[in-house]
Amino acid sequence: MHDKDQSIVDRVLAGEKRAYAELVDRHKDKAMTLAMRMLKNREDAEEALQDAFVRAFHALPRFEWKSSFSTWLYRIVFNVCASALARRGEELHRSIDEETEGETFDPPSDLLLPDAQYESAEFATMVQEEVERLPSMYGPIFTLFVMQEMSYEEIVNVTGLSLSAVKVRLFRARALLREAVAKRLANDIAELPKEGVQESL
Amino acid sequence: MNHLSNNELQSLIDGAIMNGERSRLMAHLEECDRCRREIEFHRSVTRVARALPPVKPSAHFTERVMTRIAPREQPAWLRWTLNNLGNIFGMIFVLGVLGYFLTTPKLFTFQTSNEPSKLTEALQTYNGLYDNAKTFIVGQAEKLKGNPPAVSAATDETGKIPVMVVSSLLLLVLLDRFVFQRISRVRMR
Numbered sequence: 001m002h003d004k005d006q007s008i009v010d011r012v013l014a015g016e017k018r019a020y021a022e023l024v025d026r027h028k029d030k031a032m033t034l035a036m037r038m039l040k041n042r043e044d045a046e047e048a049l050q051d052a053f054v055r056a057f058h059a060l061p062r063f064e065w066k067s068s069f070s071t072w073l074y075r076i077v078f079n080v081c082a083s084a085l086a087r088r089g090e091e092l093h094r095s096i097d098e099e100t101e102g103e104t105f106d107p108p109s110d111l112l113l114p115d116a117q118y119e120s121a122e123f124a125t126m127v128q129e130e131v132e133r134l135p136s137m138y139g140p141i142f143t144l145f146v147m148q149e150m151s152y153e154e155i156v157n158v159t160g161l162s163l164s165a166v167k168v169r170l171f172r173a174r175a176l177l178r179e180a181v182a183k184r185l186a187n188d189i190a191e192l193p194k195e196g197v198q199e200s201l
Numbered sequence: 202m203n204h205l206s207n208n209e210l211q212s213l214i215d216g217a218i219m220n221g222e223r224s225r226l227m228a229h230l231e232e233c234d235r236c237r238r239e240i241e242f243h244r245s246v247t248r249v250a251r252a253l254p255p256v257k258p259s260a261h262f263t264e265r266v267m268t269r270i271a272p273r274e275q276p277a278w279l280r281w282t283l284n285n286l287g288n289i290f291g292m293i294f295v296l297g298v299l300g301y302f303l304t305t306p307k308l309f310t311f312q313t314s315n316e317p318s319k320l321t322e323a324l325q326t327y328n329g330l331y332d333n334a335k336t337f338i339v340g341q342a343e344k345l346k347g348n349p350p351a352v353s354a355a356t357d358e359t360g361k362i363p364v365m366v367v368s369s370l371l372l373l374v375l376l377d378r379f380v381f382q383r384i385s386r387v388r389m390r
Binding site: 017018020021024025028029030032033036042045046049050053054057118119123124127128131142146147149167170171174177178181182 | 207208210211214239241242243245246247249250251252253255256257258259262263265266267269270271
């Protein structure tokens with residue numbers, strides 16, 4: 001992946017501008033997922049992603065390979081989307097106190113997880129819908145860590161947040177998902193006919 | 202019973218626990234149903250989320266990015282043609298007009314035929330307007346000098362050709378400046 005990106009970047013820097021289309025094709029889906037998790041609107045996300053790819057192209061001569069191309073690109077996407085959110089008046093970064101106070105955050109204990117079938121298609125649908133609903137503050141961190149399998153250090157590099165802030169936001173994202181999905185699972189069980197409940201118990 | 206802390210829970214979900222901690226945490230999980238369920242749930246969410254399809258941008262996304270970065274170069278002949286569209290049309294127009302005049306000498310005499318063509322009629326109207334304007338200007342000039350206006354019965358046929366040529370060239374310049382060059386610019390975008 002890294003070598004392939006590097007060979008394409010070398011071709012672009014050598015003057016073969018059209019080769020940049022290969023880089024766009026390789027990274028656009030994951031980058032779009034990140035933009036969508038931040039902006040929650042397809043049109044805005046696509047516009048921001050276009051801007052990010054154009055900026056990345058112009059900044060390519062200054063890219064020093066201190067990180068992978070994808071990490072560098074996601075940083076640009078993240079910053080472009082953060083600017084778009086700021087224009088909307090939405091806050092993405094909070095003060096250090098607000099970030100760290102979450103270290104004592106406890107998952108809700110009043111809503112116990114039911115014995116659910118986590119392999120079912122319904123569960124997958126619930127997770128997808130609730131991931132899409134995660135606030136812009138937490139959704140991107142969850143996406144980068146879980147869906148794009150980035151390390152904490154890479155996420156720090158992409159977002160510019162501190163390591164503890166990344167961990168707190170990831171945990172809050174998980175807690176929000178847990179609460180939302182557990183509620184839906186509990187509702188589903190409540191709606192089952194009595195025989196079904198007895199069987200599931 | 203003390204439950205797992207957030208950090209411990211997160212480390213267990215991600216499988217990133219230190220060796221020294223492992224036995225203590227596993228012992229807790231064996232006893233605590235709530236924490237075990239939490240771990241199982243979050244691992245399932247992680248597994249499902251990892252398998253979710255990415256959000257794809259629209260079909261022509263890459264082309265749109267590339268258009269902003271490196272617009273495709275047009276062939277040289279097409280670029281030249283578009284840049285010189287006004288001149289080309291102008292040349293064709295002038296050649297057409299000249300060719301028509303040269304091949305239709307009757308027009309130069311402006312004799313009235315029994316069945317004048319539309320072009321002849323148009324040129325006669327044009328010449329009539331020219332004559333009227335000329336008569337009016339000459340009359341006004343004579344009035345200012347105190348002389349009675351001279352009635353010009355015959356028009357100066359030789360004076361019409363330069364006026365027509367200058368008017369045609371002026372028309373071409375205006376067409377080129379305001380029509381053809383704009384069309385050309387729009388097509389180059």
